Amino acid sequence: MAIYLRPTVLKEALAALAADTANPPVDAMDRLTVLAGATDFYPAATTRQAWFQPTPDRILDISAVEGLRGISETADGFRIGALTTWTDLINAPLPPAFDGLKQASRQVGGMQIQNRGTIAGNLCNASPAADGVPPLLALDAEVEVASSNATRRLPLSQLILGNRKTALLPGELLAAIHVPRPIDGEQSVFLKLGARAYLVISIASAAVNIAVDAQGHIASSRIAIGSCSAVPLRLSALEARLQGVSPVQASRTVDASLFASLSPIDDVRASASYRREAALTLVRRALEELAAPREQAA
């Protein structure tokens, strides 16, 4: 039986999800599908319908839920509501540490998608090529997951488990993203590689956040790569290598061995070996960009 719920209060949305959980469905299609900006929902439905497969018809539309949209400062950082759109992110006054996230936001689909697609939807869709994931990993983001009886927080890296697979339990909804307050002077870059200029799914992407100490050495670095493994990944070996390195030396410090944790695949967009090399190149370039902020500004 088709249903379409559009609550305005979070509690009601969670209650609907809880009720959905109470009666375990026979088929995944019988579960409530959470819909926000709908920019992933309809394309997926289009593909299923074209090949005569059923499309989800039990929908929980959370777009009208109050309090889920927008960015606010909290005691320990920033809270990005689940319904915050790419355009909201682009227009928000945020510290330079968020520049990578903004660059990613500008490269999600066209402006039509940016105006309606939401950041939480991008995370929950759990595509290996999700543009929002690498920059949020590089911001060390956590997600706030709500259900009718509890709220829990977990690192973003623990939310996305695989291609189209998340750690959300039945009855849970991604309510917000929390970004710890960036270190003073933390900078960020996101680079996306695709075979055309606009409207492109990335072949590889890289998000790099670094902060430099008083001596001019890298005190903190967080680097994440998209489209080169089932889930966008932080590269901890690479981050460790950069510790204490001068930013101008950073790109030369990076070598292929530090990307061993990636597991890229061959597909219609590129070969695995190319992706591995491209990830290295993107990171080097991102580090070079961050080393020359004044040149960039000029």
Added chain:
Amino acid sequence: MTLHHKPSTIAVALTVNAVQHRLNIAPSTRLSDILRNHLGLTGTKIGCDAGDCGACTISIDGQQACACLVPAAQADGCVITTVEGLSGTQFGQRLQASFARHGAAQCGICTPGMLMAAMDLLADEANPSRQQVMDALGGVLCRCTGYEKIVDAVMDAGVLPHPLASRGHLLPKENGSIGQRIPKLDGSSRIDGSALYGADATPAGALWLRAIRSPHPRARFTLGDLESWAKTKPGITRVFTARDVPGHNSFGVYPDLKDQPVLADGHVRYRGEAILAIVGERDAVEAITTDDLPVTWHPETAAIGIAAGLRADPPLHAFKPDNVLTRGLVERGDPDVACAAAPHTAEGRYETGFVEHAYIEPEAGYAIRRGDRMEVFACTQAPFMDRDEVARVLGLPVNDVVILASACGGGFGGKLDVSVQPLIAVAAWHLPGIPIRCVYSRIESMASSTKRHPAEVFAKASCDARGRLVSFEMDADFNTGAYASWGPTVANRVPVHATGPYKVAHVRTRTRAIYTNETPAGAFRGFGIPQAAIAQESLYDTLAEKAGIDRLEFRLINAIRVGDSTPSGQVLQASAGLAECLEKLRPSWQALLADAEAFNKRGMRQRRGVGIACMWYGIGNTSMSNPSTMRLTLDATGLITFWNGAIDIGQGSTTVLGQIVADALGCPVDLLHSVIGDTDKTFDAGKTSASRQTFVSGKAAELAGKALREEILRLTNAGTDALIRFGDAVLRVEDNGREVMLNLANLPSQADGQVLEGIGTFDPPTTPLDAKGQGVPYATYGFAAQVASLDVDIDLGTVKVNRIIAAHDVGRSINPMLVEGQIHGGIAQGLGLALMEEFIPGRTENLHDYLIPTFGDMPEIEIILVEAHEPLGPSGAKGIGEPALIPTAPAIFSAVRHAVGVIPRKAPLLPHRLWELMREKSQ
């Protein structure tokens, strides 16, 4: 709404173009569906239903959005503007006028989306930069224009309309309209949303048809009890199978090659082949799933790729036991001896993939049986061929079928074959009086429609010490997919053109079109020549290098000229402007080479390269009659009607032929009333393909215009230079200071109310090719050379094309704005072929996995028009549609090679492929 109440529909209130609407509707209904099917606002187009193409871009609460991605529930309470609302605002009018003035709309299917995205930008930024325009409109795809004129139009939107945009002058310009940058005669309907494309006509009481298609590339299937199945499905009227086809269950563009079934009979040969046609209410047919459909599949080993096609046993079709559909050959002289004696020889293997037309309008239309006649309204490039196919499938005489061509949202060869037409006609035949509609989804369109042939080409060429070509050989295999379509045309065209536009005495070029279990390959802008040109031009770069001659000069040395013989033994009589194209390119070529050298000295991670390629292209069918007939009439009120059977697929034939016929008659072009593409009312103009409409139908139009003019002059006893004033029931003919009146109301009228007519027919003179491909395959050829300058990222293998300079010999540019539009669009498609486009059945069946160029991929384009007069053509004109595309990919590959020293051998040159070539070279 409350949580516990779960109605199947909700009340939605929305304001569209300042009008308030309330409707009860399923909450997940897409806004695009509401606009088009519930509010009748069909100006908003559906290109993909997935947010990939942007054709459905509208404004919702002041922001651009894809209407296909907005649920009704979220549109509730919103203020929406669509293309239909633009003319109500001054800004909207100016933007639309600017689109018309710049020729920014070709087929017009993306135009509403472009306009709405532009309005979103202009609301915040009245004088945007090019980059701002590209960023704001970057979410909308266009397949026709190459985007350049759209950017120009948006940037120029603040300006008051140019006088040219407002027509209405009653006297012909001093020198007529030919050569003028006249806005498209059918332009306004393409920019205000009023043109009716295949999916836009909404006949009352229609039922919808949906084809069930094979998910397997090769399989047998058995059908169960479909009647019982249908009875369990509310809203399903009937299921049609192969047994329901009243005439022949087969079609195909060649009279002797009707090898494709309308509905497969127990056996499918490609993924996407139709097996059933289900008719019913729209919601019911859209909800069909195959879960419980009584079809049992028995998949078989499929022949995928040319090698597998050559081995496939049993063969795909019993009448071709070796799976070779056609062989082509051109042979002249003795290339083996000539090659052996030549100091320089180059050879190589090249490969290209399937390329999708990606017109933004998926195939659509409706059919209705009226008595024993069938009426089909659909998008097409070839209404008379559609008529004949539908008649054959129904078992009717051709005159009992009428094809009404809808506005065509892009074709590029893909709408030369029938698509929805036989399906809806078969269903409509069994359901008299009920219109049967069918609209392909993007995925259905991509999975089922024809493609550019993948090619595997081996070529070898030799030159003497001074760089003069002496021999050329090519063996090219083309993957024609599961059905013949235009495979024979490709196999026959390529040998004739394979050397490129050069003098070569010793030639042997052989082709095969091979059946495989893949998507049928058919006609696509260039009929195989773009694939062959990649090989041929690459060899010439090698030979130039070996002979130590500049690449442009090498081509100039060898350029075919008037008086030279082609490999088919045809002596060119006139209009061979390649040498002039090359000479005009030379200064830019040299400057760009110097620029690249200076750039590369800086040792950046980009390497700059400059490339060049040439092409020739025979206009019209190969050694086959392809006449066009045009009719121009006057009725008793003085209305001038141009009965024009040539389909304008966006390229502008309505305007170009209008200019030609108006000038021939001596009337202002804006006095023409056109009837286009109605097989009952117009003569057969032939198909819109082979770059033939300007040349062939243009000549017919010129003759029709002249015939009507002569008739008027005869009736008024006036001389040939007389000035005729039209626009009224009384014609005033001024001749040597004498004025004679001709009262049309006093003349006897024909059955259709016309009192005077002129009819013109032209069939370009050709001769058949003999067994060795010798003869006169074409009456004339277009020529071109393009230069590309680009940067290769040596770490990532990405290519950014910075500039293309395109020199084209078009004979005569009837409308330079439209000629430029063709060249821009051809370059965009050539760039896509070179760098990103690769259709893989089952893998890239949508517009986010199959990539076509966007706003940001286009180079700066400079156009040089060369006019080597063609005596047979109207005012000397030839054609431009296909020539525009052919040199682009080889020029880009030539530039890549110049930049980084590797030879691209496989298209598309995706970043990883170029990266691998560079890596191999460095190891």
